[in-house]
Each structure stands twice: as C-alpha cells, then as structure tokens.
Amino acid sequence: MSARKVDDDRRQQHSSASVARHPAHRSVIGLWSRLSRFDRAVLVVFVLILIIAAIGPFVAPYPPTVADPLQRLVSPNGAHPFGTDENGIDVLSRLIAAPRTDVLIAVIATTLSVAIGAPLGVVAGYFEGADRRAMRWISEGTLRLLDVIQAFPVFILAMVLVAIHGTGPVNVVFAVAFVNFPVFLRLVRSEMLSLREHLYAEAAVALGNSELGVGFKHLLPNAWPTVLVQVSVTIGFAVLLTAGLSFVGAGVSPPTPELGAMIASGAKFMITGQWWVAMFPGLLLGLIVFTFAAMGDIVGKLMEPGQRAIPSRRLLSNARIAPAAQAEAAAPSAQDAVLSVRGLAIEASGRPPILDGVSFDLMPGEILGVVGLPGSGKSILVRAILRLLGHGLQRRAGHVFFRGKDLAELDEKTLRAIRGCEILPLLPNAKSQLNPLVRVGDLMVAHIRAHNRCSRREAHARAARMLGAIGIGDAEHWLAAYPHELSGGMAQRVCLAIALVHRPPLIIADEPTAGLDVTVQRQVLDLMIELCHQSGAAQVLATRELGIVAHYCHRVAVLDEGLIVEMGSVRDVLLAPRHAVTRRLIAAADLRAVSTAPTTNTSSKMVP
Structure with missing residues (x-):
C-alpha cells in the first residue's frame, strides 16, 4: 500500500507540474504567433548574435589574436572562407570573436545609461513645476545640464571623453554610457509628465506614499515598456558608436577582435583588391546594428498583450461551431429589418468566447x-x-446584416x-x-x-x-x-x-x-x-x-x-x-x- 501511495503521489505531482507548465508553453506559443515572418527571422538572428557573443572565442576555427605572417592577406579559400587580414589572422575567426567585445561593451554601457538616466528622469519629470522650490530647482537644473551635454555632437563628445581618460574597453564603456544617458532621462521624464496625471498616482499620494515613492514604485514600472523598447535601439547605436571610436583609434586597441578596428585596418587594402578584410566586418556590423534596432519594434509588439494581426473577414473552422449555432447564423435577416444579428460569436485568443450566439432583429x-x-x-x-x-x-461565427448586407x-x-x-x-x-x-x-x-x-x-x-x-x-x-x-x-x-x-x-x-x-x-x-x-x-x-x-x-x-x-x-x-x-x-x-x-x-x- 505504501509503494502504491508513493506512485500515486508521484503521478499526481507529475500531472500538477504538467498543468503548471502548460500555460507557460501556451504563452510562448501565443507570443510567437503574434510575430510576422520578418519579425521571427529577426528574432532568430538576434538569438544567434547573443550566442556568438557568449561563446564566439571558444568556437572560432583559428585563434583570433595569434598572427601568422606566412598567411598574410590570403584571399577567401577552403581553409579560410573569409580570407586572412594583414597579420595573417583568419577573418572568420575574428568575426566570430568580435561580437563579444562590441555587444558586451554596448550592453554594459546601455545598462549604465538606464541606471543613471531613469532615476534622474523620474525626479525631473515628477517634480517639474512642483510647489517645493528645492525639488523644482533640482528638476530644472537637471534639464539645463542635459541641454549642455546634448549641445555637443555625440561622437565628438565620446572621442573627447576617451581622449581624456585613455583608450580601452572600460573607458569606452563609460564614454558610451555618458553620451546615452540623456536619451533615457528625457524618455522617462516625458513618461512621468503623462503618468503623474493619472488617477492611480493621485490615489497613491492620498494613501500616504511619499512623492519619490509614487514616482519609483507606481509610475516608473508603468514606463518600463517604453524604456525597454528604447534599450534595444540604444544597444544597436552603442555598438555602432563603439565601432566608430575604434575605427578612429580612440576605442579598443588591437589585437582584441573588434569590428571597428577590423574595418579600419582593412580599409587601406580596398584599393589594392583585398576587399574581404574590411567588407565582411562591415557587413556584420550593419547586421548587428539593424537587428538590435528591429528588435526594439519586436519588443514593443510582444509587450502589448493584444497586439496581433487578425484577418478582418476570416472565420475559424465551422467544425468548432455547434450545429444549432450554424443553422442560426445561416438564417436570413428578418424582412424590412434595419439591423439583423445572427449567431454572433466573438472570442479572444486562448480565452472563452466573449459573445456567443447573439441574435436579434431591429426594425x-x-x-x-x-x-x-x-x-x-x-x-x-x-x-x-x-x-x-x-x-x-476576432469574430468566430455569425453575421451582422445591415439592410440585407453582411457587414x-x-x-x-x-x-x-x-x-x-x-x-x-x-x-x-x-x-x-x-x-x-x-x-x-x-x-x-x-x-x-x-x-x-x-x-x-x-x-x-x-x-x-x-x-x-x-x-x-x-x-x-x-x-x-x-x-x-x-x-x-x-x-x-x-x-x-x-x-x-x-x-x-x-x-x-x-x-x-x-x-x-x-x-x-x-x-x-x-x-x-x-x-x-x-x-x-x-x-x-x-x-x-x-x-x-x-x-x-x-x-x-x-x-x-x-x-x-x-x-x-x-x-x-x-x-x-x-x-x-x-x-x-x-x-x-x-x-x-x-x-x-x-x-x-x-x-x-x-x-x-
């Protein structure tokens, strides 16, 4: 009896676990179904870029930092599909290893930008125009400082910051973060100006929450969807900015694999016919920047629960409709009726019908x-x-007739x-x-x-x-x-x-x-x-x-x-x-x- 009880308990636990996993599995399928074919392709490429950034240096066919003078500027062939560079290093190996540098710098820099810009945006937006003089001065002072920072071209400002502190990945991270944090500050500020007028914000204050507590606990979480969309776009821009700094010699120094430095080292060979040294890094850089930019739109779609393209005049299979409902839906509209509704059924994805078999005539x-x-x-x-x-x-079944016309x-x-x-x-x-x-x-x-x-x-x-x-x-x-x-x-x-x-x-x-x-x-x-x-x-x-x-x-x-x-x-x-x-x-x-x-x-x- 004891063994049988243990087996029954295990089966029950397994069944419970299966039930618990089913909604999550269905949710993933629902999210995937919202995306178009193009969005799915972008998502696949995005995942591949992240995988390469994580394990690229370990799976490269050749060491990405070891020079081989005997293989210098070898054109693409079976041993080296993308050729070699001026130091005899396999270009494909460096391309596989380079995303770790560029993407990692961009992700860390963007995270710092959000960590700095979002809190300042909450303060600047929530207290803008406030009665408390000190908080109003802080808000206004932050905005004026922001105006000064954004008065300089982004790339020039980043070059100056790197020149002051020296080249290297760490200094590039701080430079990229510094020039990007105003983006999130202004974005969060604009969201705060809108969200603070909502009734739930007033209710939170009435319940005794502090002003900063309302801003950070109640309003900022509602601004995160917009912020996350901008994060993806900013990471792509940060990758491009990092490559640009390395291209002019103010970023990551060789022999560290980095796309901007690879383009810079190969650009001078373009006129002599060794096009592969710069072209393949340039293509990969463009693909990474485009993918992160497109992911911003995809994240926006996934964070809107109801976002899905639905055919406007397509019904689901009639096999899902009861025979009585089919007969009722197929009945002609009443004579002389202005409006005739027959067997109308409306449903949301994965939920019970919201309307089911609604029928009436209006004279x-x-x-x-x-x-x-x-x-x-x-x-x-x-x-x-x-x-x-x-x-x-979507309309699952039924008809709506207006003066005999099915709308x-x-x-x-x-x-x-x-x-x-x-x-x-x-x-x-x-x-x-x-x-x-x-x-x-x-x-x-x-x-x-x-x-x-x-x-x-x-x-x-x-x-x-x-x-x-x-x-x-x-x-x-x-x-x-x-x-x-x-x-x-x-x-x-x-x-x-x-x-x-x-x-x-x-x-x-x-x-x-x-x-x-x-x-x-x-x-x-x-x-x-x-x-x-x-x-x-x-x-x-x-x-x-x-x-x-x-x-x-x-x-x-x-x-x-x-x-x-x-x-x-x-x-x-x-x-x-x-x-x-x-x-x-x-x-x-x-x-x-x-x-x-x-x-x-x-x-x-x-x-x-």
Whole structure:
C-alpha cells in the first residue's frame, strides 16, 4: 500500500507540474504567433548574435589574436572562407570573436545609461513645476545640464571623453554610457509628465506614499515598456558608436577582435583588391546594428498583450461551431429589418468566447436596450456591429446584416461610407472622441464633406444649423471652440450633432451618458430620442441603467457572460423577469414603475 501511495503521489505531482507548465508553453506559443515572418527571422538572428557573443572565442576555427605572417592577406579559400587580414589572422575567426567585445561593451554601457538616466528622469519629470522650490530647482537644473551635454555632437563628445581618460574597453564603456544617458532621462521624464496625471498616482499620494515613492514604485514600472523598447535601439547605436571610436583609434586597441578596428585596418587594402578584410566586418556590423534596432519594434509588439494581426473577414473552422449555432447564423435577416444579428460569436485568443450566439432583429424606428452586468459583453457587441473590434479579438461565427448586407463581407471603402453616413456610433466619454487639436467646426465640416460633395462654406452652414437643432445657442461661437472648452454635456451634444447630421437610419450608442450628471443625462437622452424619432432612426442603446431602458426603449436584451439570457418588450421583461440576472439588475435599479412606451418629445424641429 505504501509503494502504491508513493506512485500515486508521484503521478499526481507529475500531472500538477504538467498543468503548471502548460500555460507557460501556451504563452510562448501565443507570443510567437503574434510575430510576422520578418519579425521571427529577426528574432532568430538576434538569438544567434547573443550566442556568438557568449561563446564566439571558444568556437572560432583559428585563434583570433595569434598572427601568422606566412598567411598574410590570403584571399577567401577552403581553409579560410573569409580570407586572412594583414597579420595573417583568419577573418572568420575574428568575426566570430568580435561580437563579444562590441555587444558586451554596448550592453554594459546601455545598462549604465538606464541606471543613471531613469532615476534622474523620474525626479525631473515628477517634480517639474512642483510647489517645493528645492525639488523644482533640482528638476530644472537637471534639464539645463542635459541641454549642455546634448549641445555637443555625440561622437565628438565620446572621442573627447576617451581622449581624456585613455583608450580601452572600460573607458569606452563609460564614454558610451555618458553620451546615452540623456536619451533615457528625457524618455522617462516625458513618461512621468503623462503618468503623474493619472488617477492611480493621485490615489497613491492620498494613501500616504511619499512623492519619490509614487514616482519609483507606481509610475516608473508603468514606463518600463517604453524604456525597454528604447534599450534595444540604444544597444544597436552603442555598438555602432563603439565601432566608430575604434575605427578612429580612440576605442579598443588591437589585437582584441573588434569590428571597428577590423574595418579600419582593412580599409587601406580596398584599393589594392583585398576587399574581404574590411567588407565582411562591415557587413556584420550593419547586421548587428539593424537587428538590435528591429528588435526594439519586436519588443514593443510582444509587450502589448493584444497586439496581433487578425484577418478582418476570416472565420475559424465551422467544425468548432455547434450545429444549432450554424443553422442560426445561416438564417436570413428578418424582412424590412434595419439591423439583423445572427449567431454572433466573438472570442479572444486562448480565452472563452466573449459573445456567443447573439441574435436579434431591429426594425426601423425601434430602440433596443442592451443591459447586463459589468463584463457581460455590451461594449464588445457594439464594436462588433460596427466592425471595430480591437487587436486580439476576432469574430468566430455569425453575421451582422445591415439592410440585407453582411457587414463582414464588405470591403473597407464601402464599410467606411456606411459607417460614417448610415451607421453612426455614439461612444462613451464624448470629450475623448473629439480631437483636442481640431476645432469643433473643422471636425464637423470634415465629417460632412467626407460623405457629401459640397463647399466648405456650405458644410459650415450645415454644421451651424445642426448645432442649433440640438439646442446649442450661438452656434458660430461653439464651432470655433476646441474640445477642452466644452463641458461634458456640451461635448455629448456635439457628438450627437455629428452622428445625426446625415440622418442615419441606425445609431449604435454605448453608454452615451456615461460621466454626465443626472440632469444632463436626461437632457441628452430626451434630445437624442426626439431627433431619432423625427428622422425614423433605429437605435441600439447599450447601458447599465435600467431606468434609461424603462423610459426610452421599446425592447430590451439582457446579456450575461456573452449570452442573451432574456429578450422581449420592456414592460414584459421588467415586470415579469425570467432570468436571475434580470432580477438582480431590477433589484439594483429599484424600479418603481415601468413605462408602457418610450417617452419622446417633439417640441423642436430636426434641421438637415
């Protein structure tokens, strides 16, 4: 029994270990799948360079520092594939050994640059403009010192530093680090200026953290992805700078294998026909610099979890879809429906479906409310209808028909024309949707002219009439305003004007009143429903507020974990809920009464 128990324990441990390793293995495969063929080739070359830099001197076919005068300037042959140099040393052996010198110097120098520049960048960025005079002076003094350093050409400054302290790998490391640390100082400073305005930074201060603690513990880790991308690029530049110093005799001295020194020693033989002495080191130097520069972009891709190229109109294998879902997805759209969704399924890579088998029809003039708990898939449904799924999401199954046309089968040009003129989105946080550098009038004029052939003056007049139609007085004043000059309610009215200027038959609204106070919410919703009622537009209104659905919508669909668990008229669903989620939402909303029909107001006129 004891032996059997030991065996069972071992099997259990082995199974647990396998399960633990599986997510890591799947994660590596997921990262690899994000890369294009070019990126994968660059990554392979990068790994080879690192391996050669680590073991190159030990695997070289000939000693890379031992001269052989009898083999001087031998052209490439079977014994010496890349020939020999002026000292009779095998060029291939020196090429295999040289990356250790150049890459090691570059890596150490870049590490020192980050170690010096990042902390100074935190101080300079976090305390820039601070009330504390001492910290503000330190920040300003650091920036002015940086200006002085960067006033000198990088290569000349590095040459001067090496000339002062003497040649050799150690002095080259310090010279390269000194000329590169301003790059990371400015980079981290710019990140700090942005990150310190985030709410979590304010919350960290409110919880009693010191200012330096907030900067180093909370903000700097969020800046590391940007810093790491720059690290790869800077290492490539440092390799080039090291080679440049050695080329002019101010870097690593012979006979140490170093690419810049090899190019310098072989350059004088180019005119006499011994091209191989300088050409092969030059090619390897270019390959190393290019690889490290390209790795910066690859690191950026790998550090963005959702970054992946996804075909916009390609479904996964139908074998993964249940027969019932296939039949539902293949069903034709309802007759006269403005919008018809059939068996829509959206998934993220390696995760359960976010939406699964969503189907509904929307008739002209109808308002469908979509409600659900946080994370139920409301916003994903809105973006799936608009075909605006972000990176990492893809349509696994289903169709979205607009007036009988399958939006997934349309080319980008046709889709843009429909999306901007016939299907208009109203997304949350209206002010973030307006370009902060573009005036409201210029934005509206550009939107109008994108879908209508008219002069700028005509488009401007139409934009002014539209602002008047939604109740904004002194339209010319607000057309000349920038988004930051608008209140939240005013910004939402502007977005509503942009959405309705072409009288679209379908409006897709995702939390259109998020962030607005109750009074402004009511005004915006009354105006939106009234104008849509006049134009006959249908609406999909995704919201977390059941009160809004009860007051404004004809039908309601309840989402839970990507499934429509209940759908029907507002009165039937809210007065006689069948699903537990619906009952929870109603209890949380504390609804006292349910309107039998949406409330609309027709006191104003719709101006085209």
